Amino acid sequence: MSTTPRIDVNAVRDSLYGKWKTERLEARRVASDPRFQTIPGQSMEDHRARVLEQLGGLVEAGAIQRAYPSDLGGSDNHGGNIAAFQELVFADPSLQIKSGVQWGLFGAAILHLGTRTHHEKWLPDVISLKLPGAFAMTEIGHGSDVASVATTATYDPGAEEFEIHTPFRGAWKEFLGNAALHGQAAVVFAQLITGGVNHGVHAFFVPIRTPEGELLPGVGAEDDGVKGGLNGIDNGRLHFTNVRIPRENLLNRYGDVAPDGTYSSHIESPGRRFFTMIGTLVQGRVSLDGSAANAMKGALAIALRYGAERRQFPGPDGRDTVLLDYGLHQRRLLPRLAETYAVAFAGHRLLETFDEVFSGANDTDENREDLETLAAALKPLSTWAALDVLQEAREATGGAGFIAKNRLTGWRADLDIYVTFEGDNNVLLQLVGKRLLTDYAAQFKDGDVAAIAKAVAGQIGEGAVRFGLRQIGQSIADLGQVARSVEGVRDESAQRELLADRVQTMVAAIAMALRESTKDLPKERRAAASAAAFNAQQAKLIDAARAHGELLQWEAFTEALADFSGDTLTVMTWLRDLFGLSLIEKHAAWYLVNGRLSGSRVEAVTAYIDRLLGRIREQALDLVDAFDLTPELLRAEIATGIEAERQAEAHAHVEARIADGTWPIHEKELRKRAQAVS
Template sequence: MTTPAGTSPTAIRIDQAVVGDALLGKWKKERLESRKVASDPRFQTAPGMPMDEHRERVLEQLNGLVEEGAIQRAFPKAMGGNDNHGGNIAAFQELIFADPSLQIKSGVQWGLFAAAIQHLGTTPHHEKWLPDALSLKLPGAFAMTEIGHGSDVASIGTTATYDAETEEFVIHTPFKGAWKDYLGNAALHGQAAVVFAQLITNNVNHGVHAFFVPIRTPAGDMMPGVGSEDDGFKGGLNGIDNGRLHFTHVRVPRENLLNRYGDVAADGTYTSPIESPGRRFFTMTGTLVQGRVSLDGAAVNAMKGALAIAVRYGNERRQFTGADGREVVLLDYGLHQRRLLPKLAQAYAMGFADLKLLELFDEVFSGKSDTPENREDLETLAAALKPSSTWAALETLQEAREATGGAGFIAKNRLTGWRSDLDIYVTFEGDNNVLLQLVGKRLLTDYSAQFTSGDKAAIAKAAAGQLGDRVSRFGLRQLGQSIADFGRVSRSVESVRSPEAQRALLTDRVETTIAEIALVLRDATKDVAKGDRAAAGAEAFNSQQHKLIEAAKAHAELLQWEAFTEALETFSGDTLTVMTWLRDLFGLGIIENSAAWYLIHGRLSGNRVEAITAYIDRLLGRIRDHAGDLVDAFGLTPELLRAEIATGIEAERQEEAQAYVAAQVAAGTWPVHEKQLWANQKGARSAR
């Protein structure tokens, strides 16, 4: 462990074991098992490996995961699994420490392809295809995204038209925009694909359904009517053979329809246990939530890795001479603390939020609490947290890279590789902005549901009332008072330090923004002719998209703050003290970053915002002495980080330099610096 500069033997210390257990969560055992795999050189890929070699290496590693029993956790016991859905995702998230290409390719094979067969298919499908998918005898692709339609899955162009005479579906991509693209396993290794297409039977389109479609022979030859193109070298994740697939009147048996939620009889009659087409679509595509949950925790792990590297390096690297004549440790500089420590608080908050998300995911997917309401909550929560953490991971990796200077730019120190590989996280498994729009719509729906007995006018009236008394309802009028009412700056921040005040401020930004949007949408159709209301409403909604996204982001931050606050109940003593400082740094940092909103809406005065900033600076000074312990609590060993600058090598270099200078001075061979000589001469002249 790195000892922070300025730490005395009597200083308070966190209990790293307790904090580490809290971060590992309910599925600690599975996470540690996966970290053991990630620590094995067999599952690690050297930076700079050529793409073709990297692809084959990752395929080989997937076979290694099968041998290790590392991928079966979530599958039925009858298939060799143990129905451990939460543990499976927890273990998957840790594979980012091995190689993100390995992690994502394993996600394609077992989290998308095999999981689609499991969740969208029925027992005959499970028995026929799952054993080979699990053993990797049958590598597969997940063919949903099209060149012309990414997040808008409902509008994809691929069709599956039923032919009653032959009892077959005809899979067809009628134009290039309908080609499936960016698919892992599509360019080389995939032998089958779960293809999403518009199901058409008896001249009726029943919407998007999933079909099992063979695409290659085991020898690698394309099946008749199936075409493939290689996406080639990418900005990251080059161990994955991403590519395009297209289909020209490819016939598959009727039984290849994954028919859990929709089936077609031999005569072409369509039936479904879910009558509503919209609910049926969202239920089927709900399997995507598994990927979003996976990426949320994986992104947080990347943040932990980056911060462990940057903080350890910052505790050792020295730059510019201090008052004692020795160069100063980077992390002792206030700006360096401002760059890294708020992101450390963010990583903790997002980590605790991911644990909550994972628990809800397990409840739904295990069947313990699989209700429509819980599924909707799960989808909304994942759609809120995945954008927040994946964006934060990129920002943290970039800041860590800059904070480690040229050393951070060297590939062997991991930061640039992680930054490149995680770039795609913000747009796959759902583009972040599209996902946040889904969250915003849910917030609007929940807001409107409070007034189901009234019409839009009643909603608007209630919204206006809430805006008018928002300060008094949330007890925030006192927070908006002038600093003069408190006498001293040191006292002015006291009223926003409490968790109740932080919660109120964070909640207020979400609810007020949603209420403002609701008013705009209501006013847009207020005096519009009935036939023109839809267009007017759409135009108004479009004008409010940016504000809706901001509300969704604020909602995610509130959820993360709540998760961190709940996690504080796990700690006591010195650990609770330090972790509370870290939670406050996260919460007050959000408020500081959103200061313009709080000022414009009269929630805080300018002086109060200045007081918050001053208190954050004090928190940074306190947390600085615990930064080493806080990153050590992540439990990331040298085998997991594999970054030279996080091994203590910089401290060795500094000690070597210090010893050399000391020896030269003691021997009288250290030359006098020109500045010192000049100062001595100046002093002598002054003494005359």
């Protein structure tokens, strides 16, 4: 007799908490306190005031100091800091992001771009919230293109001051949390000009308001007003008219100006210097990635618990069918459950890499670069996935999901901006794509078009290719030729090869197209032709970067299987297979066009996914329990069992009326009986 396996919920729970379980539990305790929780429908003004007060509460609770140096009251705990931050999405994303502005951007910029004097001078007040600040990087005219900001910081050796200046409206700093109301200072990114030379973007500490909230001379601010979400944050614009700051307010870890105006930096290349400075800000992406994973957990906990109780339309037994027993409902929610696990496990790996770099345990240039690529690949996938899952959960719970107190619409509105801030998702994926191309090109002799052509055909053989963070092996072009069955695709190595081969082949094809575009051109026409060719390949490059991110997620899920054994391993392997095969099904057209899978094999994949859905359906509530989301964290009425109670009441009512003979007969039944008699 075959019995349904049961997972060890505690084992899965611990695996999902990951390395910083203690910090996550501490943050969840904070998020469980009503003082820190969203009140749906609050006015923007009230919400902003409340969130500011909540930030004070976080300080009191000791919830935000972890990443700061021990001698300033912190604990040098970089991974734990971000892990805790990620859990605040259960309290209120406005609270989360405003705390991110204060301690993860404003404070972290002073910490990572400034030096000891700056730390001692400002960080205690930043940590205590005595000094709320803004992170003034983005400008109206230059969203994700930080290198092009137009604000200037011109050094005046006579006064030993920088003059911070906004030359035109497009250079206004924009979308800055704390800018509209609460910020008293800002870390301003500006072109550093000294002696008539522009040394590129640097960060400056600029006071902007008195503690009483009066703007300082030369500083202008404008309120961004109501937004699509995150209305607990006072986003706004800042501009500067010849605002003077002391020379020492340059955050000078990577570049400094002597009193006489001489510029110096231990990083010679201005490009590398810029990317090093910007690289210290990767923690924003890491933070959002795990926050997205948490919102996905919340959404699915709500939709699956409700779907396992809710009944609609009579089945063959006369009783309404439970939503989660519908084939479509399983298709809508269960692959997303698998994806949520994949996003969570990939997020752990990202956070661990982040901690290695920032703790200094493994702070090599290579690991730093890998961290940035990993973050740029995973943050887009997870933040988009969060919006997708929140929306599907909203629709799967119908009108009930649209009521604010059931949480889904609030998270959806707040997390909307996660896909374009801390780096627009498409811009980040393009960075990943460029890295893939660079790594790919690095292995070929310059101009070796034949080698690339061979790679495009998927015939690389032993010459393994390094893709960003991955080693990818042999060709699997023969996979499609095996007889009709899912056997050849469902095992782990086949999934890995299919996913990895797709990245490899896409990148090779783009590389060849780019090379072909200029190869017979005279030198003076190459730049334009190359730009045009790159533009023509842009959408494909981003697809390739996405495929790379999906591979990373799949591998993280697969590595996580090592945490489990027995029934738990069986179920988690099904879930990993559901994730992997869903990716292959999603990209079936690519596999077919490129001869990797036959049509019948694609159909077999779909059929096997359907079988997996039937199995995972039985595990869905346990897999949701492993998220460990208490009622205080979830706070969604429809996930409390209220629906099952109502149904029990309805059922009992009908049964009682049938028993006492007062249940009216339906006209349909009467007509049937009449027909039977006649």
